[in-house]
Each structure stands twice: as structure tokens, then as C-alpha cells.
Amino acid sequence: MAMRANVRSVFWTNRVSVRRGIVAGVNGLLVGRSAELARLVRVLQSAIEGTAGVALVGGDAGIGKTRLVAELVGQARERGVHVLVGQCAELGDALPYLPLADALRGAQSAVREAAAAHPMLGQLLPGTESAPSTGLTQQRLFGSLLGLLADVQPVLFVIEDLHWADRSTRDLLVFLSRMVQTEQVCVVGTYRTDDIHRRHPLRSVLAELKRLPTVTSVELGPLGRGDLSDYVTTLGEVDARELGEIVARADGNPFYAEELFAAVAEGDSLPDGLASLLMSRVEVLPDAGQQVLRAAAVAGRRVEDELLREVSGLPLAEFEDAVREIVSRGLLRVDGFGYTFRHALLQEAVYTDLLPGERTRLHAAFARLLTSPAELAHHHLAGHDLAGALASSAEAGRLAERLGAPAEAHSHYDQALSLWDRVDGAEELAGESRIALAFRSAVTAADSGDNHRAIVQLRALPQTSEVSERLAYYLYEIDDQPGAIVAAERAVESAEDQAALARALATHTRTLLWSPRHREVEARATRALETARAAGTKDAEVGALIVLASFVEHQGDVARAHELFELASAERTGDLAMDLRARFQHARVHYEQGLLAQAAEIADDGIHMAFDAGLKWSTYGTDLRFLRFLIHYVAGEWDQAENVASSFPVRVGTLSEAVLSSFALFIEVGRDLPAVESRLSWVRPFWSNELAGYMSRGLAAEHALWHGDPAGALEHVREVLATLVPGDNGVLRTAAVGLWALAELGTTEGADDLLERVRFSVERGPTGERGQLGPEGIAWALRAEAEWHRVHGRYEVELWRKVVSAFDFGFVYEVARARWRLAEALLATGDRASAQAEWELARETAGKLRAAPLENALLEFGRRARFGGGAQAEDGPRQGEAGLTAREAEVLRLVAEGLTNREIAERLFIAQKTASVHVSNILAKLEVSTRTQAAAAARRRGLLA
Incomplete structure (x- = not known):
């Protein structure tokens, strides 16, 4: 003994x-987990160094997942990392974002204060009322979380027990796994492999995530x-x-x-079996202890002290003695102001051992004391209180809707609807009619991404104008244009008031815009606009303005399109998606007409709106940032463009990420940055997509041309053209690059076909009814004509002058490239002085942009032409300079002085990341591995003069 x-x-x-x-x-x-811990630490350290990552830790119950992650948390804190730890609970989808709320509640005060600055996150903190929904709530919440992670990085965010995660938490995990790229963020999730059956909702999520390059899978075996x-x-x-x-x-x-x-x-x-073993530990407790533990098991994995005491029904002194005994035996552990089961298996064993009546009574006791609608719904249903379950489910749905958890809202609404016929006075309990609740359920299904479920539910409802309008909207979203038109017309015909009519008309015009009936759009959009203004429905008014503006723009009336887009984006409607859509379209039409300053101003306003609302990664929030990047690029603001491009993911796993990544290639190919090859290799699997292929393969063609591979460039061009609709504006740039490649190859084969494609695009457009072609489109068409003459050995000076003039609406880089060809044409016709003047202007621009390939091509042309001038003697690479650009030579001199990348960036007024790229290029070109070796090589070869 x-x-x-x-x-x-x-x-x-x-x-x-x-x-x-x-x-x-x-x-x-x-013990025995050093390899698994090392893998997690590598993901964490990589995140600290600026490459975000996700780790998924799977294993059977009790195998040591939590213990392993606890060690990682300890090491993270030693490294100065902010730690957020949240736990999912076995309540299904009852409590949306439970682990996020749990993590924020338990976070350091600095993190909680930062979270409170983001209103959508602040709603998850204790004592905060949820604000009314203003649309796109889930996207705003996700964007706010990204903002918080950026504010307090480096961050380790741990989500435990993902097998119990609600739908919104699963969506959040997928979002973070795809969106965190260069942030100092490490996300770790744990889950039970023995719980992931074939139909488990986490199963498909895990399969999707494990394919991503940012995700590391760690499986714990026995x-x-x-x-x-x-x-x-x-x-x-x-x-x-x-x-x-x-x-x-x-x-x-x-x-x-x-x-x-x-x-x-x-x-x-x-004893035999795990359940018997676990219960043998419980059965040695005195009766009071067992009574308390059974009540705790009904509450779930965690329960507050006061709530547990009330439900147990024991006097205070007896309750405290019982809890003290339970804690001393390690069955429960103290957790803040409550208690947590030491292991989920123990909670499950105790709960399973309850008698049916005992379980029902305990659930009912909790339901009498709780105030959270989601928890009430859970306990009412388990306690067979159907009326309470219906009322709580309806309220929980409305709360989840306000919190930006549409999937959970839909689940709660559907649960209430399933109880409707089994409860007397259902409408009074729910606080609204069955039809209204079913309509809410359909809308939240669509908001959570399930348009098909929404369509099924809406079709089962009486076809009021409101129902038909939403049905038309969702049918249009799934590309059922004929069905959408029919539903929209029914919405118009059945409208009972002006507000409903305005929204129905706006949706109807949208469904017609790109249909064979597009000629009806103007009259119907005008009617929608008049009706919306009379009814005071701002969202319908803006929707009608956007459709009408798009229509008249396509018809060639750009001046009127500007006026209409101006009206659409003049004020806020309260519908965030509509407001962002209006600003994007307004900025886009300015950009496409070459009005870069105005486009930048409008895009910036839209981007600020998206950031303030937490919608940085929403559809139009992303599109606005794409557009702003292009404006920087075209306007010659390449340092700003490179800074934006550095946030675009390289390691992509989805089509949307591949499209985003492709934008970065504009600046990376133009500057010949080291990331080009890596980015192209990641985007390559998505080349079958028209947009991703057009941008990335088109720029891959330019990259190949700069590196002396015109045959490879031509192959890219042909593949891109095969995916584009005849007459598409993208044909203009792509064909021009293809003709450049043919000129380098010295063959005319295929040149006439490329020029014919260009002329068809200019004259007909993709629909056969060409509207007004913007200045950039005109410039590329002229460039293609000039390149076609170059293929045939003709240097058309006046045509190249037109190309220069056409791009001079503000496209700095393309003006310089056109001047390069104009200089060649002038030299070939004997006008040496004019050729050198154009060459010097082009070279000045290339130097300012640090467009290394163009700068090197101009220097080579200048040497062949024997152009003199101080600029070349002072800045250009000499024999033995290993092909350093003027900027790289400047950076090399500062490296030799012993300056750090930060100091170089400050001295040259460039980004620190840009300075780092230049240093990497210098080391590669000088074939050395350290800055000291680079300085020594520079002195030895006379490069510091």
C-alpha cells in the first residue's frame, strides 16, 4: 500500500x-515526436521569416496532437510570436466562428485591443452587441481577420479539434490557407483522423487543402x-x-x-475497452462528484463554474468539494472561470453513459439558464423541447446572419423549418412567417456559396416579386441566362410596390445585357432607373446605372458612359457589393480611355472603402487592387507596382490565385526579376484558362524574347490566341508580340494571319459590333501593323511615330519600347541624329523604370550604332561589367561602401525589397555568394570608378 x-x-x-x-x-x-515537431517548427520559422504557412495535424483521439501543438506554442512564445489558440466544440454548426472567438478572448491584451479596432472582430469579443448586417458580412469578417494578423504579426493561430468545426470556421481555414502568403502568419489545425468518415464535411476540405503548396500535413501515428x-x-x-x-x-x-x-x-x-477504462475512473468518485461530472458532460467540453453549479443542483459547499475532488483526479481542469474535460474522449464516455431521461432533464436545465440562441437551440432540441428549439433556432439564424456566418444561419433556419409542422404557434415563436423564414434560408444558402440549394428553396416558395428577383439573380450567377430572364420578367410582372419593381427591373436589365435581346437594355434600364429614383431604392438605382453605362459604353458612347458611372459611384447605397462594383467600373472606364490620373483617384477611393469594410479580398476589392496595379504599371510608377506585386502569391493552388499571380508578371518581366521563372512554373497548370493564359503566357512570350528565344515566344503566342474569342481585345497585344517574335526569327510565315486577326478585332470586336476602341487598343493595333512591316524588312518611320504618339496617353514603358523601334527605323533610313535623339529618350525612360531587358537592348543597339554621349559613358555597362544595369552598378557601389539593404533603399529612395532583389542579381552576375566577395570583385574589375 x-x-x-x-x-x-x-x-x-x-x-x-x-x-x-x-x-x-x-x-x-x-517523447517520440521529434520529427513531427521539427516539421511544425520549420513552418513556424518560415512564417517568422515572411513566408506564411499552414500545418494540419491529424491523428487518432488521444494520440498526442494537443501535446505536440502545446510544445509548438511554447517555442513560438520564446521566439516572440503572438499566439492565438481556439478550440472547436461538439455543437455542430450551432456556434459560428467559435474557435476564433475563443482565440480572441484568450489572447494577449495587445491582440484584443487590435481586434477591437476591427468592428467585425470586435463583435466576437465578450460583451459586444452584433451590428446589423450591411452585406458581404462573411467577407468583411475574413478581411478584418487578415487585417488583424497583419497588425500583430508574427502570429501563430491554432485551431484545435477541426473535426467539430462549424461550416464558417472551415471556410475561414480555407480562406487563410489560400490568402496568407507573405505575411508572418502560421496557422495550425488539429483533427481526429478516426472521426473523419467518408461523408464527414471536413474530409473534402482536408483533401483540398493538402493539395496547396502552403499547407504541410503532419500525421501522428502510434x-x-x-x-x-x-x-x-x-x-x-x-x-x-x-x-x-x-x-x-x-x-x-x-x-x-x-x-x-x-x-x-x-x-x-x-478493464476491457477504452470506454470501460474511462468510466472506471469516474465510478470511483462519490455520488456528488459523479453528479457534477454528468452535468459537465451535457454542457460539452467546457462549462462555466456558476452554470455547472446551478445545473448540478448541489449546495455550494458540497459542489465545491465535489469539483475539488474531480480536479484533483485530473478528470476536469480549471480553465479561466470554468472547467474543461482533460480529454474529449472522457466527456464523450460520460455523456454516452447517461440514461435517456437523465440526459433530457440535464439539457432542459441548461436551456433554462443559457441566453445564447445557438446553445439554447442545441439544448432545447436535445431536451425534446421542440417549441423552444424552433424559437431559438430562428433567433440563432438571425444572429449568425449578422455575424457573417451564412452557412450556420442557413442551418439554423432549416432546423426551424423542419420543426414548423410539429409545433403549435410556430409563426409567433419564430417571429416571422414560414415563407419569410424559408426566404431567409434560401438567401443565406446563396451567401454561403450554395446557389443551387437557394434556387431549389426559392422555386418551392410562392413566386412573389421578391422571390422571383432573387431566383433570377442566382440563376444568372450559375449561367442559366434563359431561366434568369424568365424569372426576372415574372418578378417585374408581380411587383406589388415601386421598390420591388425597381429591384426587379434592375435585375432584368442585367440578365439581358449580354443576351441576344441586348438591344432592349437601354429602354428597360432607363425605366428601372426612373422607378428606383421614384421609390428611393439606392441599390436598384446604382445597379441600373451600371448596366446602362456598360451598355452605352459597348455601343461606343463613352462620354455618356462616363456620366452614368460618375452618378453610380457618387454616393454610398449601403449595399457594399454594389458600391464597390460601381467604383471599379467607374475606374475601369477611365483607365481604358487612358485617363490614368482620374482612374487612380477613383480606384483609390474604392480600395479604401474595401479596406475599411474588411473587403480587401472580396471580388471587387481584389479587382480594384488589380486595376490600381495596372495604373501604376502603365503610368511608369514601377516601384509602387513592384511593391504591390510582391503581395501577389507565387505558390498558387487555385484559378483565382493564378490570375492574381499573373498580374505580377507585368513588372517582373519588365524588370527581369528573379521571381519570373518560379511564378511561371506555379501558374503553368492554369494556362488552359483564358484570362490566366492570356496574361501569364503572353508575358512568358515577352520574357522568352528578352532572353533570346523567339521560337518559344511564338509558341506561347499561338497557344494564347487559340483560347481567345476572335475579335477579343486581347488579340491586339498578343498578335503584336507574335509579330515581334517572327521578326526576330527572320520569317514571314504566319505574319499575315496575325495581322488579319488584329484587323478583325479593330473592325468587328468579339460580338461583331465594335464600339469605340480605347487608346491602348488603338496603340497595340498600330504596333502590330508596324511589327508586320518589320517582319517584311520594312522600317516604316511614320508608322512607328504613330505608335509612339498612340502610347503617349501615359503608357510610359510602351512609349520607350516604341521609341526603340523608331530609332532603329530612323537609323536604317539614314537619319542618324533623330535616331540618337529617340534612343536617348528611350534609354532615359528605361533607366528610370529600371527596365533591365529594355535597357540592355538599347545599350546593345547604341553600341552597334556607335552612338556617343555622356550618359552611356557614365552609366552604361562596360566590357567586363558582367551585364550590370545602371541601377545595379549604383547599388554595387553602395554595397562596397558597406551599406545594408535598408540603408541602400533609403539612399536611393526605393523599397527595401527592391534593394534586396538588386543585390541578389549582382551576386549572381558577378558569380559570388557574399556581399564582401562582390565588393572585392568590383574593385578587382574596376567597376567602382
Whole structure:
């Protein structure tokens, strides 16, 4: 007995240590998990260094996932990383974003203060009322979380027990896995592999995420006999026979080994099966302790102290004695102002052991004391209180809707609808009619991405104008244009008031815009606009203005399109998606007409709106940032463009990411940055998509031309043209690049076909009814004509002058490239002085842009032409300079002075990341590996003069 007492004392000392966060294991180290921990630490360290990552830790219940992640958390804190830890609960989709709310509540004060500055996150903090929904709530919440992670980085965000995650939390995990790229963010999720059955909702999410390059999968298998023996001996004294039996029975599971050890330590025999083992630990408690533990099991994994005392029904002193005994035995552990089961398996075992009536009464007791609609719905339903469940479900749906959790809102509404016929007075309990609740359910289904479910639900409802209008909208979203038109016409015909008519008319005009009936759009959009203004429905008014503006723009009346877009974006409607859409279209039409300053101003306004609302990554929030990048690029603001491009993901896994990544190639190819090859390799699987292929392959063609591979460039051009609709504006640039490649190859084969494609696009357009072609389109068409003459060996000076003039609406880079060809044509016709003047202007621009390929091509042309001038002598690369550009030579001199990248950036007024890229290029060109070696090589080769 003395030996047993000693074992028990040592055992419980270890249990207290575990609860306080001290590692249980040999000399305070993990046992048998060093390889898995090393993989997680690599993901964490990579995030600290600026490459975000996600780790998914899977394993059976009790295998040690939480213990492993706890060690990672400890190492993160030692590295100065902010830590957020949230836990999912076994309540299904009852509580949306539970682990995020849990993580924010338990975060450091600095993180909580930062979260409070983001209104959507602040709603998840205790004591904060949820604000009314203003549209795109989930996207705003996700954007706000990204903003918070950027504010407090580096961050480790741990989400435990993903197998219990609600739909919105799963969506959040997918969003973070795709969107965090260069942030100092590490996301770690744990899940039980033994719970992930074939139809489990997490299964498809895991399959999707594990394909992403940013995601690391860590699977925990059973510990080997040696490792498990070592682990058991850290728990306390045990003889060889008992150790062998524990190891044999535990089957490599540390938690199971702990429970077996506890049974041995308490002098009990070892029961069969895990459930029997766990309950054997519970059954030694006195009656009061068992009563408290059963109540805690009904609450779930965690329960507040006061709530547990009320439901247990025990006097205060008796309750506290019972809890003290439970905690001392390691069954519950203190967690803030409440208690948590030491392991989910223990909670499940106690809950399963409850008698049916006992379970119902305890759920009802919790329902009487709780105020959260989602928890009430859970307990009412489990307690067979159908009326309470219906009322709570309807309210929980409305709350989830306001919190930006449309999937959970839809689930709650559907649950209320499923109870409707089984409860008297359902409408009064729900607070609205069955039709209204079903309409809410359909809308939230669509908001969560399930348009097909929304369509099915809407078709089952009486076809009021409001129902038909939403049905038309969702049918249009799934490309069922004929069905959308029919539904929209029904919405117009059945409208009972002016507001409903205005929205129906706006949606109707949208469905007609690109249909064979597009000639009806102007009259119908005008009627929609007049009706919306009379009814005061701002969202419908702006929607009608956008459709009407798009129509008249396509018809060639650009001046009127400007006026209409100006009206559409003049004020806020309260519908964030509509407001952002208006600003994007307004900025786009300015950009396409070459009005870059105005386009930039409008785009900036839209971007600020998106950032303030947490919609940076929404459809139009993203489109506005794309457009702003292009404006920087065209206007010659290449340092700003490069800074924006650096945030575009390189390691892409989806089409949207590939499109985003492709934009960065404009600046990276123009400057010949090292990221080009890597970015192209990641985007290559998406080349079958028209937009991704047009941008990335088109720029891959230019990259090939700059690097002396015109045949490869021509192959890219032909593949891109095969995906474009005849007459598409994209044909103009692509064909011009193809003709450049043919000129380099010295062949005319295929040149006439390329020029014919260009002329068809100019005359007919993609629909056969060409409207007004913008200045950039005109310039590319002229460039293609001039390149066609170059292919045939003709240097058309006046045509190249027209190209220069056409691009001079503000496209700085293309003006310089056109001047290069104009200089060649002038030189070929004997006008040397004019050729050198154009060459010098082009070279000046290339230097300012740090457009290395163009700058090198101009220098080569200048050497062949024997152009003189101080600029070349002072800045241009000489023999032996290893092909350094003027800017790289400047950076090299500062490196030799011993300046850091930050100091170089400050000296040259460039971004620190840009300075780093230049240094990397210099090391590669000088064939050295350190800055010291670069300085020595520069002095040896006379490059610092």
C-alpha cells in the first residue's frame, strides 16, 4: 500500500504539471515526436521569416496532437510570436466562428485591443452587441481577420479539434490557407483522423487543402513500444510487469497509456475497452462528484463554474468539494472561470453513459439558464423541447446572419423549418412567417456559396416579386441566362410596390445585357432607373446605372458612359457589393480611355472603402487592387507596382490565385526579376484558362524574347490566341508580340494571319459590333501593323511615330519600347541624329523604370550604332561589367561602401525589397555568394570608378 500511495503521489504531481503547461516526458521533452515537431517548427520559422504557412495535424483521439501543438506554442512564445489558440466544440454548426472567438478572448491584451479596432472582430469579443448586417458580412469578417494578423504579426493561430468545426470556421481555414502568403502568419489545425468518415464535411476540405503548396500535413501515428515505455515511466514508478501490460494494452496511444497507468496507480484492475477504462475512473468518485461530472458532460467540453453549479443542483459547499475532488483526479481542469474535460474522449464516455431521461432533464436545465440562441437551440432540441428549439433556432439564424456566418444561419433556419409542422404557434415563436423564414434560408444558402440549394428553396416558395428577383439573380450567377430572364420578367410582372419593381427591373436589365435581346437594355434600364429614383431604392438605382453605362459604353458612347458611372459611384447605397462594383467600373472606364490620373483617384477611393469594410479580398476589392496595379504599371510608377506585386502569391493552388499571380508578371518581366521563372512554373497548370493564359503566357512570350528565344515566344503566342474569342481585345497585344517574335526569327510565315486577326478585332470586336476602341487598343493595333512591316524588312518611320504618339496617353514603358523601334527605323533610313535623339529618350525612360531587358537592348543597339554621349559613358555597362544595369552598378557601389539593404533603399529612395532583389542579381552576375566577395570583385574589375 505504501508503494501504491507513492505511485499515486508522483502521478498526480505529473498531472498538475501537465495542467500548468509543463511538458510531460523525459527530462521535460516530448517523447517520440521529434520529427513531427521539427516539421511544425520549420513552418513556424518560415512564417517568422515572411513566408506564411499552414500545418494540419491529424491523428487518432488521444494520440498526442494537443501535446505536440502545446510544445509548438511554447517555442513560438520564446521566439516572440503572438499566439492565438481556439478550440472547436461538439455543437455542430450551432456556434459560428467559435474557435476564433475563443482565440480572441484568450489572447494577449495587445491582440484584443487590435481586434477591437476591427468592428467585425470586435463583435466576437465578450460583451459586444452584433451590428446589423450591411452585406458581404462573411467577407468583411475574413478581411478584418487578415487585417488583424497583419497588425500583430508574427502570429501563430491554432485551431484545435477541426473535426467539430462549424461550416464558417472551415471556410475561414480555407480562406487563410489560400490568402496568407507573405505575411508572418502560421496557422495550425488539429483533427481526429478516426472521426473523419467518408461523408464527414471536413474530409473534402482536408483533401483540398493538402493539395496547396502552403499547407504541410503532419500525421501522428502510434508511438513505438520503446517510446511509449519511456513515456509511461515519466508518469511515476511502475514495475516491469505492469509496464509491459500497460504498453501492450495502450497500442501506442499516450492518452490510453495514461488512463491505464492511473488505473494501476489507484490499485484497480485493468478493464476491457477504452470506454470501460474511462468510466472506471469516474465510478470511483462519490455520488456528488459523479453528479457534477454528468452535468459537465451535457454542457460539452467546457462549462462555466456558476452554470455547472446551478445545473448540478448541489449546495455550494458540497459542489465545491465535489469539483475539488474531480480536479484533483485530473478528470476536469480549471480553465479561466470554468472547467474543461482533460480529454474529449472522457466527456464523450460520460455523456454516452447517461440514461435517456437523465440526459433530457440535464439539457432542459441548461436551456433554462443559457441566453445564447445557438446553445439554447442545441439544448432545447436535445431536451425534446421542440417549441423552444424552433424559437431559438430562428433567433440563432438571425444572429449568425449578422455575424457573417451564412452557412450556420442557413442551418439554423432549416432546423426551424423542419420543426414548423410539429409545433403549435410556430409563426409567433419564430417571429416571422414560414415563407419569410424559408426566404431567409434560401438567401443565406446563396451567401454561403450554395446557389443551387437557394434556387431549389426559392422555386418551392410562392413566386412573389421578391422571390422571383432573387431566383433570377442566382440563376444568372450559375449561367442559366434563359431561366434568369424568365424569372426576372415574372418578378417585374408581380411587383406589388415601386421598390420591388425597381429591384426587379434592375435585375432584368442585367440578365439581358449580354443576351441576344441586348438591344432592349437601354429602354428597360432607363425605366428601372426612373422607378428606383421614384421609390428611393439606392441599390436598384446604382445597379441600373451600371448596366446602362456598360451598355452605352459597348455601343461606343463613352462620354455618356462616363456620366452614368460618375452618378453610380457618387454616393454610398449601403449595399457594399454594389458600391464597390460601381467604383471599379467607374475606374475601369477611365483607365481604358487612358485617363490614368482620374482612374487612380477613383480606384483609390474604392480600395479604401474595401479596406475599411474588411473587403480587401472580396471580388471587387481584389479587382480594384488589380486595376490600381495596372495604373501604376502603365503610368511608369514601377516601384509602387513592384511593391504591390510582391503581395501577389507565387505558390498558387487555385484559378483565382493564378490570375492574381499573373498580374505580377507585368513588372517582373519588365524588370527581369528573379521571381519570373518560379511564378511561371506555379501558374503553368492554369494556362488552359483564358484570362490566366492570356496574361501569364503572353508575358512568358515577352520574357522568352528578352532572353533570346523567339521560337518559344511564338509558341506561347499561338497557344494564347487559340483560347481567345476572335475579335477579343486581347488579340491586339498578343498578335503584336507574335509579330515581334517572327521578326526576330527572320520569317514571314504566319505574319499575315496575325495581322488579319488584329484587323478583325479593330473592325468587328468579339460580338461583331465594335464600339469605340480605347487608346491602348488603338496603340497595340498600330504596333502590330508596324511589327508586320518589320517582319517584311520594312522600317516604316511614320508608322512607328504613330505608335509612339498612340502610347503617349501615359503608357510610359510602351512609349520607350516604341521609341526603340523608331530609332532603329530612323537609323536604317539614314537619319542618324533623330535616331540618337529617340534612343536617348528611350534609354532615359528605361533607366528610370529600371527596365533591365529594355535597357540592355538599347545599350546593345547604341553600341552597334556607335552612338556617343555622356550618359552611356557614365552609366552604361562596360566590357567586363558582367551585364550590370545602371541601377545595379549604383547599388554595387553602395554595397562596397558597406551599406545594408535598408540603408541602400533609403539612399536611393526605393523599397527595401527592391534593394534586396538588386543585390541578389549582382551576386549572381558577378558569380559570388557574399556581399564582401562582390565588393572585392568590383574593385578587382574596376567597376567602382
